[in-house]
Amino acid sequence: MLDNLPVLSLIIFTPLIGALIILLLPSARSNWLRTTAIIFTLLPLALLLMLFAMYEPSVGGGEYTEQSTWLTIPLNIEVLNMPFNGTINSLKLGFDYHLAVDGISLPLLLLTGIVSTMSVLASVHIRKRWKTYYFLFLLLLTGIYGVFLARDLILFFIFFEMTLIPMFFLIGIWGYYGREKAATRFLIYNGLGSAAMLLSFLILIATLGFSTADGANLLFSGNYDVLLSNVTDPNAIANVDNELFRSLGIFMSENAKWAAFILLLVAFGIKIPIFPFHTWMLRVHTEAPPAIVMIHSGILLKMGVYGLIRFVVFLFPEQLHSWSTTLAIFGVINIVYGAILACVQRDFKLVLAYSSISHMGIVLLGIASLEEVGLQGAIYQSVSHGLISALLFLIVGSLYERTNTTQLSELGGLAKSVPFMSGVLLVGGLASLGLPGLSGFVGEFLSFLGLFGSMKIVTAIGVLGILFATIYVLRSILNITYGSMPEQFAGMKDARFIEALPMVTLVAFIVLLGVYPSVLTDLMQNSFNGFIDQIQSRMGG
């Protein structure tokens, strides 16, 4: 039934249509606005579930690919004619509207669908300017889906930037006390990341993207498939080192490769975030409204992981291979630094923020392994962490509504007044510290397993690092749920239906991934299969 529909476009643009509909609704009717937003968040999720049901890992997502020319911009050819002796008809810069899905993006797309739905339900706590809020929310969603589906560098970049502006508003208008500063910091840090990414992309387009259709029509293409085939093809123009191509600037030298590689690493490193670039993310975690932090921590950070795998791992395996120890060390720093700092925080939101840093370190280890298991682990861990942190921030939001605080010292004994929420919090915490049977364990296990083959000591330190998780998780959760309860919390009501629904759903998914990992691993299986062989043959050659 999905045969004749442009499914991927529909997934991206249904939220946008919803956003436009919201513009037409009266701003005082909060119920209408919320219902519309929920419907237009559920629609892409429904499409994704259908896609998931029909997706054949052995076949891949080729049949869903959508590709058409989007922009072709003529470049001046008068000078080019000199070296080519006047045989050039046209020189163009071309960007394609190219969407595709595979086993790497599908798990993250599903994660987006689930977390965004839970987040839109959790948005009941938003108290002002609903119309603008839901409009921006759906706009953000379009950007995220676009990032995971786009296969053209400039298209990817535009969707990536498209997530920035709505997030800036969502943090800056509906956040807590320090919201404006947090929003600006978010914008500048991510802007710098995007700038590095754009420069790197343009280097790629100007070299690897160069192709000649029939010798006379030259094209600089931003199409990912073109880049991917050129990077492995020794006869591609970008890989042919001669005087002419050098002077034209289309030969990709080793230096250019390293420059593009490092720029991409910085760009996605800021997003993940890798250790020295993490400060903006702490502020967003503490200042943004919880429903938005669910999106931010649950999905936006994973855009960095996705970018790292899609562009760095696939396009620059040699460079990554020679830097894999460095990347693994950064991963271990993330794990240990995040875990230790999470142990001493007084604000529960900061505990969760630092624990995110720690968990994203595990993802880095998985990527640094360059092994199939490790890469699968990286994605598994991303999905699992997305679900867990969405769950935890969902509870944070509901707790804050009742207690007006997230300071550990002011909370306590909540198990008596809100037993349901305390129970869910405990499940989330246990998943976060990697209890077997819940999703966190599988992701960590796969990542460490992947890395263990090549870097035993680093892996060992990393594993030690996650032991801290037990300390900070239990410390803060016990602090919140047990102990003496301050008097003002006595009459608190437990979760309402609209709050309980997303909590239960998220817990269900966390358990599902914990006890039945092949739901995701089967999806990813074939995406890396050929790739690993290919890397090994390139390394050998």
Add this chain to the structure above:
Amino acid sequence: MEALQTLSWSDTWYLAPELVLSGFTIILVLLELILPKKINRDLIGWLTLVGLLVAGVFVVLLLLSLGNGKEADGFYSLLGGSYRIDDFGNVLKLVFIGAAAFIVFTSLGTIRDEDVPIKGELYYLILPAVLGAMVMSSSGDLITLFVGLELLSITSYVLVASRKKSNLSSEAAFKYVVTGSVASAFILYGMSFLYGLTGGTNVSAIQAGLDNALINSEALLYISFFLMIAGFAVKLALAPFHAWAADVYQGAPTPVTAFLAVVAKGAAFAMLYRIFMNTAFFASEEESMLKNDIFLSLSVLAAAAMIVGTAGALRQRNVKRLLALSGVANAGILLTPLALSLTEMNASMFSEFTYFLIAYAFMNIGAFAVLTIVARDSGNETLSGFAGLYHRAPWTAVAMTILLCSLAGLPVTGGFFGKLFILFATVQSHTYWLGAILLITTVVSYAVYFTFIRQMFMRSGSIDSGLQMTLPTAITIWICTIATLALGFLPVPILEWLDRLFSLPTDLFL
């Protein structure tokens, strides 16, 4: 020396846009004198608009006639090459006339008598200023170019001073006269060296004599070019020659500020193209580093302008000064294609330049139009005037947000693609450092432009009543916003049009 070529009657067709503007200027000056005081001077504004539109129609007709291939070479040369009708000139003339028309249109009804006592003057003086800009984009002779430059400069000095009761305005005009004349003097002095070394004022004659001059007196050529670069840097407000810009922009009436930011700057770029693409571009004698040094100094100027403009704008609270400094940064971006044109691989970056100039014109005129309205309402020109604008006039706030996103180079706007193409050219020519500076300053500029957005959306203002909007301003704001978005969503048609029109040998080389 060949015999002087004179104008014939048939040439008036090619000069029609210029003649229309001069005719309208004379008529309007007289009209302003004759008309009784009772009559609203907005009449003169409307007539100015008519003059600009008629001239614009003639430019379009000329553009079409050239495009049809009526002239075998794709251009028409008057007076022995000292005046040229070609696509380079025509496209830029169209941009200048369009920008001036929007500016005049916006000011109808928004200029207050107590601020600008002689309103008619402000309107009709726009015409000779545009005429000067047109001469600058269409001449092939140093003398004609300089006459155009002075025509534009001197009328601009008067325009800046037209807030006759404001001390700021007089101060601005005085500063503008002094720095502007010094800059003109630098340019003229530089030109005189070129003339002395090559024996011609016509750029083609200079080009012919350049090789000889390079061998015999390279040092003097260096002096000549660097004097001109310094002079133009002042006219373009490139750092470190930009100090006048903030004061002048602040003192001038807002429409004049917009005019300086768009037309005066664009015209100076046109003149720079006309001179440098015919002289510096050919200064490639093997032993000489001159061309490379000019490229390097232009790129350094561009980079300095981006850095200084953006950094300065960060701390600025006065919106006009802020936009002046953002104009400094944008001048740096506009200079980049010209600088890159001098590298081996990228000759003729005209499409990139023009595309960004058009995007820049729309976003600036739109932003200044919003500023006019907001400042009139709040009584001051500081950022706090924008506080809570979203609650008072949500659509204006949204339009302003789009314009600011374009200034900041965020997708999907004209500013984004404009910057993207220029950036791609820097990568292509391996001038990575310039690309990196362009990107970093762009990111820092987010902080500048998003201060407006914070004020508009996240703060509450002191005024609760709706915004007093005049119809022409509203129309201008919306046209600019829609055009900015259109440039972002559909950049291809205009770029293809420019590519089809423009060819380096016929349109720029003489």
